[in-house]
Amino acid sequence: MLKKNILPWCSILLVLIPIAILRPRVMSYAGLQLLLNMAMPLTLATIAQMFAMAIGETDFSIGNLVGLVTCIAGVILSKNEFLGTVALLSLVLIYMFVGAMIYLKKLPSIIVTIGLSFVWTGIATTLQPAPGGNIPAFIVNMFEWKTPFVPFPIIFMSALALIVYLIVFRSNFGILIRGVGGNPKAILQAGHSCFKVYVFVFGLVGLFSILSGLALAGVTTSADANMARNYTLFSVAGVVIGGGSFSGGKVSSLGAVLGACTMTLVGTLLTFMKIRPDWQIGAQGFIILVVLLISRLLKNSGKINYV
Amino acid sequence: MKNIIELKDIDRFFMQSQALDKVSLKIDEGEIIGIVGHNGAGKSTLVNIITGTYPQTSGELLIDGETCANYDVFEANKKGIRTVFQELSLCPNLSVVENLRVFHPTISGVRWRARAAALALGVLDSIFPGHGISPFANVGDLTLGQRQTFEIAKAFIVTDAPSRLIILDEPTSALDPKMARHLTDYLKLSKDPKISCIYISHILDEVLTCTDRVVVMKNGRIVSILPSSSADKQQILEQMGSSKVGAKKLSYSRVPAKDDSTSSDFVVKPRHGDEAACVTVLRGEVVGLAGLAGHGQTSLLMELYDYKHSKNYIIEGPATFIAGDRTNDGIFPVWSIVKNMTTQTWDKIRAFLLINPQQEKQVAEKWQGIINIKTESVENNILSLSGGNQQKILFARCLESSSALVLMDDPTRGVDVETKDEIYRIIIEAKAKNRSFVWYTTEMGEIEYCDSVYVFKAGKVVAKLTGDKITEEEILRSSF
Secondary structure (H helix, E strand, C coil): CCCCHHHHHHHHHHHHHHHHHHHHHCCCCCHHHHHHHHHHHHHHHHHHHHHHHHHHCCCHHHHHHHHHHHHHHHHHHCCCCHHHHHHHHHHHHHHHHHHHHHHCCCHHHHHHHHHHHHHHHHHHHCCCCCECCCHHHHHHHCCCCCCCCCCCCHHHHHHHHHHHHHHHCCCCHHHHHHHHCCCCHHHHHHHCHHHHHHHHHHHHHHHHHHHHHHHHHHHHHEEECCCCCCCCHHHHHHHHHHHCCCCCCCCCCCHHHHHHHHHHHHHHHHHHHHCCCCHHHHHHHHHHHHHHHHHHHHHHHHHCCCC | CEEEEEEEEEEEEEEEEEEEEEEEEEECCEEEEEEEEECCCCHHHHHHCCCCCCCCCEEEEEEEECCCCCCCCCHHHHHEEEEECCCCCCCCCCHHHHHHHHCCCCCCCCCCHHHHHHHHHHHHHHHHHCCCCCCCHHHHHHCCHHHHHHHHHHCCCCCCCCCCCCEEECCCCCHHHHHHHHHHHHHHCCCCCCCCCEECCCCCCHHHHHHHEEEEEEEEEEEEEECCCCCCHEEEEECCCCCCCCCCCCCCCCCCCCCCCCCCEEEECCCCCCCCCCCCCCCCCEEEEEEECCHHHHHHHHHHCCHCCCEEEEEEECCCEEEECHHHCCCCCCCCCHHHHCCCCCCHHHCCEEHHHHHHHHHHHHHHHHHHHCCCCCCHHHHHCCHHHHHHHHHHHHHHCCCCEEECCCCEEEECHHHHHHHHHHHHHHHHCCCCCHHHCCCHHHHHHHCCCEEEEECCEEEEHHEEECHHHHHHHHHH
């Protein structure tokens, strides 16, 4: 487990060590809690992306969906819990339907989800035209939990990595998910239904995006259609830093969690380095490229054996 | 004896073309049936109907004497019909035990991995002693031969699901001769007597040694069904309708062995006097790489191909490469025949910066004649051709290029006898024009066409054979 995830561990240390040097006080209970609070929603979104990438697809609407969920939480869920829950569950059903269409009609998932992303942001801005909203207290309280000894975000993300690991690597269904990503023909020949896998996986993508949106609403206590726009690409980068690949079948749950943390910490590091906000996005991109390049170089330095 | 499957007057059409024509066949319990025939004779279609991949156009399929309504892959699985596919059907990113679980969902519960591993090793050890597969390794990390052995073993693994008829479609195409013999021995001697098999192979000797009856197919029809013990190879070849029966060996004279130390006409020569890396290739020479599969032949080809960075050899590059695994490494599946043929020769068909379609087509049509491709138009998609013809296109692609050195990685894998002969002819003709070849082959018959043969074992050259010493016995002696 540790050996397999050596690259994501290196990536996170690459950003965590400078942070610790610049601001030693961050390495305390309260410091880590603050530092990693924002990593929780991104981790959930990255896990959602990981499921999509496990079967060789990519979801480019995750960020917009997360924004929509914060709006549903702030506008509908706070007034009518039943209606809010129905709205969120119907999003999962829509995702399952989209998964079915992508499989049956052989549509490219990138295009379908880019299309969807406009729909999500459209609905979200109708619900909540300007940032604001009233996030239900139970969601906010959940993410302000003071756990003993270890800060909540660390416990949360460890538990998440473990649960997802069990789903993807230990369950029968996880084998099928990775199998579809590796060689869908083989799965069909063995008498399984790729259709069901697609529907279920896209259901999981929707579910984890919704959890991400609720977490984001809880952490920021606000609803904003555009708050999570960069989640889409951050989640893809997080999966790739975590050792996943675009071609499908190759994913790591702990890697994805660490990748998401790396993505969050990069932003913090830049703030600590007193980089002006208008330079931050560019610098963030640059750091991600460097991290990816280093991890690739490490990976390729091993001797390649031809059969 | 009880028959488990019966085909009655099966017809199958694809659009207007008839792939199967009134095929009738009975398979008894425990019987091993060989099916032989050229590419396009209808073997694959027949298999696909038995496995339920697609239905017959007309005719009846009876299992245990009963007609099956809504017969499909799932139904076939339930009835215990299993297939070992020619194109490997494993997930490379999953481990051996996980792949097993995909096929046998009943292996479940606590410690299923350990039980799956025991099952897999049990069957692998009994069919292929010395296979060297770890059940927890990722399939993608196994050699091609190992993957094939696991693929075969998987079909013989019995769990709750019945296993009654196993279809082996070119099972030995990626196996070295030793493993292939293990398989035929297993089928003949120690197979479960209740399991029936269908054995499809281009290697006639193999079919004759391990089957009970041989079905000869031609143009979608069963020409004859012969008992294997008394069937004669010549007779089968005649019935398959090979155009050249009898004097099959192409006339071929070896280049007289030159003294390496004096000749200056090297295409490949060793950089150091290292014994393990001592391969030399002269201009116009065909050099064979033999030995058991996966013993370093492909790595040598890769090293020669990467001529600028080769540590052990001085090579007159660039070399051109013909892959045996054409689906993955050879063809561009969405391109036309023309485009596939001219990818290495853009300098010849270019007008300034753009490709000239007329010249491109001229090149393609020139080769269409030389290598004998039957197609209405060279603009058709490459996949409209049979596997053997696709392979010939890859030859045309490489021979049209100006490279002095052609590297071949088992280029006749899964190709029918007639196409093989054409490929040999193409090689001989190109050789006469001073082209050099390095040829990794898993088929003993092909060493006939080599001027010198290097036998590999555990990544090293263990023997160099030239002239009359190039014989099957010599190679086997060096490899074992």
